[in-house]
Amino acid sequence: MVNDQTSQTLPEHKWTMVVDLDRCTGCSACVVACHAENNVPIVNEDQVWRGRSIHWIHLQRYWEGDYPQKQARFIPTMCQQCAKAPCEPVCPVYASLHSTRQNLNLQVYNRCVGTRYCENNDPYKVRFFNFYPPRFDPPLEQQLNPDVTVRSLGVMEKCTFCLQRINRAEQAALSEGRALRMDEVIPACVQTCPPSALMFGDANDPNSPIRQVINGNRYRSFRLLESLGTEPAVVYLKGGEAHGGQ
């Protein structure tokens, strides 16, 4: 196996996502792309009313101001891939664990027993529980992604930053004996976002575009619930009046 022999030499990554709230229009294309890429099950209407919808990335909508100046604000929220993730230590069976090389939070579906402690301890509430066996209305079952496990009843799932794409690009680079190019790795939501509100890359690489974006926008960058000390890997750039625009 390629991985076993070379895991010592594989480079470390700090995968990071930037969400530019100034560009986000709330169109939800990212949500659809994620569903298609990651085999996210479809939850029926009744269950959605009960708060059991599963969207690895979803748009939090907040209202700002009073009528007639009322405005909708969107925060696309996905797993924040925290460096110090609260969901990890509480899992009794290591189903939720940290990849130190990739700096990602992994979720091992077939190890998960469904204590749901991780969701309780997750301040961003971006982990989703399979209350029923996964369902895909025809013809959706014909477009399931073979690179991604379809999760069974009773386990937790969450955004992986499209780990299957990261791995595939890394393996390809490895087999061709070259370094990984940043434009090779692109999660489904980033690929799809029409106004390019989402950006993705390795923050460990000083020349990567993502570092340029973060460095160039320090005055309007923030992380969700930074005060909790979770050190999220998702950087948000403030929108609206934060820099004079609408």
Add this chain to the structure above:
Amino acid sequence: MAANEAHLPVWKRPLPEDPRLARQAQQLREEHLNLDPRPPDEMMETVMRPTTRAPLAFWLIWLLLGGGVLTLGIVWLIQMIGCIGIVGISRPVMWAVYIANFVYFIGIGHAGTFISAAFRALKISWRGPISRAAELVTVFGLTTAALFPMIHLGRTWKGYYLIPYPNGRGLWPSFHSPLVWDLIAITTYLTCSTLFAYLSILPDVAMARDRATIPWRRRFLEVFSLGFSGTEGQWATLNTALNVFTYALIPVMFSVHTIVSWDFAMALQPGWHSTVFGPYFVVGALFSGAAAVIIVLALVRKFMHLEYFIRKEHFNGMGLFLLILSLTWAYFFFNDYLAPWYGKAPADVALSMRFERGLGAPYWYLMLFANIVVPWSILWNRRWRTSLPLLLTVAVFVNVGMYLERINIVAIGLGINELPFDWGVYRLQLPETLITIGAFSLLGFLFFLFSRLLPIIPVWEVQEGQQEEELRHEGAGMVVTRGTGE
């Protein structure tokens, strides 16, 4: 008292000749079980009678409870076969009634062993008839509680992943997780308290064995008594073992409920992340547990006709204990409430709003009423707290209040978190209701079963207490003297 009378057993000694002293002696004997011994045969007969004869109503209630247990099993099976989704939990309230039940039944289980062990360590003279009932509350309460972490799992059939068993993949449970600490603490406590209860039951099993007439019952008791025959050596060993358990169990008891509280306190969730949760939960557990013991004692006394053993002095003592616990609980509650109130963190404010004025208000105010107003207004008065119906009412209220406390913390509190978009409300569904009813049935079912097999009063402990105390005529009146206990 003449010298030759001192050698007579107490029940044959005449009362003093002076009518004032006689009245005093009689009154003291009525009040204190330890001063009112009866012939051993008579005592055993009183204790053993309910185990051999049961009225029809008993069997009917027992069947009803059995039906409850069966319902629990069936609903659990349905839930496992395909749809954990039938329960009411939903994002963000991922734990609800099941975990509240778990904490509640662990809490009930707490007081039993504590009362028994701590009262034994402190050599409280009136503990005799209480200890068995208390220990049983622990053993059966913990058995019921241990079901809930399994019931609540998404994949119950994989629950064994939590157990540290050697396996080819070298996978172990994560010792970082409070749930694993929980598992270890609870299995330790269940093992210790079962052994403790079993040890203290041995002499009674032996006594029941010697009096049993039905062959299957005799055979069962012969095996169960481990050949205890009451020799000097056996008693010495038994006492040593009980002493070891007494002192070992008290710290274990404190640690267990502290660890249960850490399931919540270690989390980042607003309302859970509190440093006072350890002692707060320990006191809460003792509070609901002591009330549960009172309920059991009152029912046992009434329906098994054990008025001789369980007297006003016991209810007086337990009532006082409950009052102290209520005061302590209120202190910790206030502590837990004040710090977030003063801090005014947005999520904490939203959480207290939900309890004070929101949809949690009925439960929150009922909890305060049941845990503080009811006990404080009744238990301070000796006449009221020794009145059985009143004390029973208080005990039931306390249990309702403490149950609601767990519901408030788990099911209602989880609905509020840091990001308002994710706030939610938990709605109770039928499966959880049925399983909760089933859990209470299981507790009752086990109690009923036990009450027909073995004596619910530890006769030997009562007799031990009676040998230590004596009524003497000193100076102007009758006084109680205590022996050394040797």
